[in-house]
Amino acid sequence: MASIRSWLSIRTGSPFSIANIPFGIISTKASATPRPAVAIGDWALDLAEFSANNGFSGLSTIQPHQAVFSEATLNAFAALGRPVHAAVRKYLQSVFLLDTPFPDVLKNNKSLQNSALLALKDVQMHVPFDIGDYTDFYAGLNHAYNVGVLFRGPSNALQPNYKHLPVGYHGRASSIVVSGTPIRRPRGQILENPAAEKKVPIYSACRKLDIELELAAFVCKSNPLGAPVPIDEAEDAIFGVVLMNDWSARDIQAWEYVPLGPFGAKNFGTSISPWVVLADALMPFMAKGLENENELLPYLKQRSEKNMYDINLKVELATSAGNTTTLSETSSRNLLFSFPQMLAHHSVTGCNMQVGDLLGSGTISGLEAHQRGSMLEQNENGKTAIKLSGGEERKFLEDGDTVVISGACGSDPNALVGFGECSGTILPALKS
Amino acid sequence: MASIRSWLSIRTGSPFSIANIPFGIISTKASATPRPAVAIGDWALDLAEFSANNGFSGLSTIQPHQAVFSEATLNAFAALGRPVHAAVRKYLQSVFLLDTPFPDVLKNNKSLQNSALLALKDVQMHVPFDIGDYTDFYAGLNHAYNVGVLFRGPSNALQPNYKHLPVGYHGRASSIVVSGTPIRRPRGQILENPAAEKKVPIYSACRKLDIELELAAFVCKSNPLGAPVPIDEAEDAIFGVVLMNDWSARDIQAWEYVPLGPFGAKNFGTSISPWVVLADALMPFMAKGLENENELLPYLKQRSEKNMYDINLKVELATSAGNTTTLSETSSRNLLFSFPQMLAHHSVTGCNMQVGDLLGSGTISGLEAHQRGSMLEQNENGKTAIKLSGGEERKFLEDGDTVVISGACGSDPNALVGFGECSGTILPALKS
Ligand SMILES: [Ca+2]
Ligand SMILES: [Ca+2]
Numbered sequence: 034m035a036s037i038r039s040w041l042s043i044r045t046g047s048p049f050s051i052a053n054i055p056f057g058i059i060s061t062k063a064s065a066t067p068r069p070a071v072a073i074g075d076w077a078l079d080l081a082e083f084s085a086n087n088g089f090s091g092l093s094t095i096q097p098h099q100a101v102f103s104e105a106t107l108n109a110f111a112a113l114g115r116p117v118h119a120a121v122r123k124y125l126q127s128v129f130l131l132d133t134p135f136p137d138v139l140k141n142n143k144s145l146q147n148s149a150l151l152a153l154k155d156v157q158m159h160v161p162f163d164i165g166d167y168t169d170f171y172a173g174l175n176h177a178y179n180v181g182v183l184f185r186g187p188s189n190a191l192q193p194n195y196k197h198l199p200v201g202y203h204g205r206a207s208s209i210v211v212s213g214t215p216i217r218r219p220r221g222q223i224l225e226n227p228a229a230e231k232k233v234p235i236y237s238a239c240r241k242l243d244i245e246l247e248l249a250a251f252v253c254k255s256n257p258l259g260a261p262v263p264i265d266e267a268e269d270a271i272f273g274v275v276l277m278n279d280w281s282a283r284d285i286q287a288w289e290y291v292p293l294g295p296f297g298a299k300n301f302g303t304s305i306s307p308w309v310v311l312a313d314a315l316m317p318f319m320a321k322g323l324e325n326e327n328e329l330l331p332y333l334k335q336r337s338e339k340n341m342y343d344i345n346l347k348v349e350l351a352t353s354a355g356n357t358t359t360l361s362e363t364s365s366r367n368l369l370f371s372f373p374q375m376l377a378h379h380s381v382t383g384c385n386m387q388v389g390d391l392l393g394s395g396t397i398s399g400l401e402a403h404q405r406g407s408m409l410e411q412n413e414n415g416k417t418a419i420k421l422s423g424g425e426e427r428k429f430l431e432d433g434d435t436v437v438i439s440g441a442c443g444s445d446p447n448a449l450v451g452f453g454e455c456s457g458t459i460l461p462a463l464k465s
Numbered sequence: 466m467a468s469i470r471s472w473l474s475i476r477t478g479s480p481f482s483i484a485n486i487p488f489g490i491i492s493t494k495a496s497a498t499p500r501p502a503v504a505i506g507d508w509a510l511d512l513a514e515f516s517a518n519n520g521f522s523g524l525s526t527i528q529p530h531q532a533v534f535s536e537a538t539l540n541a542f543a544a545l546g547r548p549v550h551a552a553v554r555k556y557l558q559s560v561f562l563l564d565t566p567f568p569d570v571l572k573n574n575k576s577l578q579n580s581a582l583l584a585l586k587d588v589q590m591h592v593p594f595d596i597g598d599y600t601d602f603y604a605g606l607n608h609a610y611n612v613g614v615l616f617r618g619p620s621n622a623l624q625p626n627y628k629h630l631p632v633g634y635h636g637r638a639s640s641i642v643v644s645g646t647p648i649r650r651p652r653g654q655i656l657e658n659p660a661a662e663k664k665v666p667i668y669s670a671c672r673k674l675d676i677e678l679e680l681a682a683f684v685c686k687s688n689p690l691g692a693p694v695p696i697d698e699a700e701d702a703i704f705g706v707v708l709m710n711d712w713s714a715r716d717i718q719a720w721e722y723v724p725l726g727p728f729g730a731k732n733f734g735t736s737i738s739p740w741v742v743l744a745d746a747l748m749p750f751m752a753k754g755l756e757n758e759n760e761l762l763p764y765l766k767q768r769s770e771k772n773m774y775d776i777n778l779k780v781e782l783a784t785s786a787g788n789t790t791t792l793s794e795t796s797s798r799n800l801l802f803s804f805p806q807m808l809a810h811h812s813v814t815g816c817n818m819q820v821g822d823l824l825g826s827g828t829i830s831g832l833e834a835h836q837r838g839s840m841l842e843q844n845e846n847g848k849t850a851i852k853l854s855g856g857e858e859r860k861f862l863e864d865g866d867t868v869v870i871s872g873a874c875g876s877d878p879n880a881l882v883g884f885g886e887c888s889g890t891i892l893p894a895l896k897s
């Protein structure tokens with residue numbers, strides 16, 4: 034896609050090109066009230082301010098709904114539905130065009146530029162939705178296989194259900210935090226020697242603190258309890274996508290998770306990137322995902338084979354000693370099930386989805402070692418060490434480590450549809 | 466405890482004696498706005514109306530906070546803390562006393578009686594809290610053992626972690642419904658022949674629809690992310706308790722739950738009783754729970770040995786043919802971990818609990834067959850049939866069946882601290 038020129042100076046390589054227009058919730062020193070914004074280049078356009086100053090004068094369809102831009106979350110905007118999100122995005126793109134048909138709205142309106150275009154470095158980002166429920170899936174086939182090999186060997190690596198349904202579990206919504214929030218190393222029960230005959234746990238700081246590279250999608254459409262969402266309607270229920278780091282305490286997880294799944298090993302913090310890239314902005318980047326040799330049941334069959342996003346993903350680790358290493362680079366095509374499939378499966382028994390629900394993809398790993406989205410896979414559950422730049426090594430995360438996930442679609446550096454960053458720094462465990 | 470007399474006529478055997486004073490959220494035909502109330506005898510005292518008409522004139526501590534009684538949920542009232550809940554309950558008890566020190570508030574105020582005392586049969590009940598997150602534990606030792614025997618045999622019935630920590634998993638908050646809400650039989654993936662070599666699921670209506678008899682506690686205190694709740698403070702975080710039926714699709718569950726736990730088999734509906742019995746009202750009924758031969762880690766050690774509620778619980782099944790059978794009678798002492806222990810464990814890795822969170826106990830079963838809290842245990846996973854009155858039989862629930870859980874503390878029929886009912890009727894599955 035040829036890049037589109039704007040009257041606003043957008044630096045080459047910005048994840049927030051005019052082709053993107055992601056939505057988030059901001060606050061500033063001058064105004065502590067959280068409110069919606071879009072990111073463009075190095076700026077946030079404050080939609081509360083923009084809307085209050087006739088910014089939407091050229092888009093009549095949104096005018097009766099402008100109260101959504103004074104909300105502290107994106108829930109109300111999301112609930113307006115995908116045609117409205119698409120119209121607002123397209124209108125805002127047109128406002129920023131070099132040859133904008135609406136020059137008086139912002140291009141020639143210095144006063145509104147001053148009050149509504151805020152430098153990204155000066156805005157505080159917030160969790161963009163009131164998240165009613167958060168569900169984490171496990172659709173990263175390579176990750177599931179790699180972890181299965183480590184714990185059960187290659188012949189039983191995947192459970193019999195794995196390719197028939199998007200395996201998932203309910204997660205903890207309250208501990209979802211926005212990028213930049215520090216993560217406290219958890220304490221909990223671990224088995225010091227899992228091989229010992231007698232299983233007696235100790236109370237300890239986590240010794241196997243890990244990351245999980247994931248995407249996550251926000252839901253924008255609700256269904257009543259008892260009424261599953263048909264797969265053909267599920268796409269309309271996906272508002273947009275963020276990057277997610279599902280921090281994981283592997284030693285706590287190993288002891289607690291049989292038979293009811295991960296619990297305290299996951300609920301101490303889950304980081305998401307602050308700018309939600311609209312599903313519409315991702316449509317030019319649809320691609321085929323991983324092959325599934327199984328015939329899916331009809332409720333999971335999507336019309337298009339190109340049901341995955343092709344997002345280039347990167348995980349970097351910065352140590353407190355100042356060394357930064359790329360841990361992983363992969364593509365979000367490495368998923369066996371799409372978000373619409375996850376949503377159709379989530380609701381198949383009748384579960385009521387709600388606007389603002391968050392669906393995690395599961396850890397995304399490619400086939401190669403340097404494409405793996407967790408340290409557990411890279412170090413074979415602590416057997417080998419990961420070499421970092423500057424001569425450092427890691428099995429799992431140490432205190433002071435900062436993990437930064439980034440991702441973007443596209444190759445034209447002036448037309449990237451990017452996510453920015455999802456980062457977090459490990460704080461030492463509390464004294465017991 | 467000798468029963469206390471009231472100027473209000475409270476029928477013998479009422480679960481809502483003057484010793485109780487449970488809180489709920491009501492609406493009426495005349496006023497559709499949901500608002501807080503307490504139950505007493507066959508009446509609900511509308512606290513919005515009571516508060517607006519100087520009902521709390523005798524309790525100065527609540528006066529600055531009376532806005533909580535105009536809220537549509539109990540979250541704001543709960544957030545005031547247990548000393549306030551206790552003071553409000555005690556004050557309301559005194560208002561209803563035969564020799565009330567505040568006769569002008571209600572006893573001699575016919576006008577307020579007419580507007581604020583509403584017949585229970587005329588009020589609509591609502592889910593009493595905005596539930597941010599719901600977690601279901603598995604602390605019913607006998608249930609866990611019985612199910613373990615069915616699936617793994619007696620020597621491996623309990624997992625090694627079972628007696629060291631309250632096993633639990635995150636549940637689905639959106640599908641929690643109030644007693645009386647019909648439950649649609651779910652459809653989903655099941656294995657028709659689990660013993661077959663090749664595991665190929667079919668899409669089917671659930672054939673093993675079951676109940677789980679549980680208690681559930683609402684949380685009234687929040688902790689910041691990264692700061693676990695010490696066990697000695699956990700009791701202060703329990704607002705009160707309801708009865709819960711964790712409807713379960715056993716065939717869907719068996720296929721989906723390895724390795725990440727139950728998902729669609731549980732998220733199609735979870736019923737709770739509408740009146741929340743305050744933790745303070747339950748204090749006279751504390752008793753010892755089940756023995757745990759393991760030494761617990763300090764973060765789980767509670768000061769008092771009497772850390773369980775002694776609630777007499779009953780499950781009844783009414784068929785569409787008109788036969789009603791008592792399926793189970795047991796006591797809530799049949800738990801290995803208490804709600805404060807669950808909360809301490811839930812937060813041990815740093816998870817932030819929030820006001821309105823709901824904690825399920827896990828299925829409560831006694832040792833005897835007629836004390837088992839699920840049909841799965843009573844029918845040995847479908848091997849035997851449960852005999853009902855009128856010559857009917859059941860393995861699992863049929864369409865049109867109504868399950869009613871009830872429970873009460875105490876033996877004096879004029880001083881019961883009861884929960885009322887948690888009921889639900891099975892609707893047929895949707896056409897596929
Ligand atoms: Ca995950
Ligand atoms: Ca349960």
Ligand SMILES: [Mg+2]
Nearest residue numbers: 165166597638
């Ligand atoms: Mg929720």
Ligand SMILES: [Mg+2]
Nearest residue numbers: 165206597598
């Ligand atoms: Mg929640």
Ligand code: NI
Nearest residue numbers: 163165595597
């Ligand atoms: Ni909420």
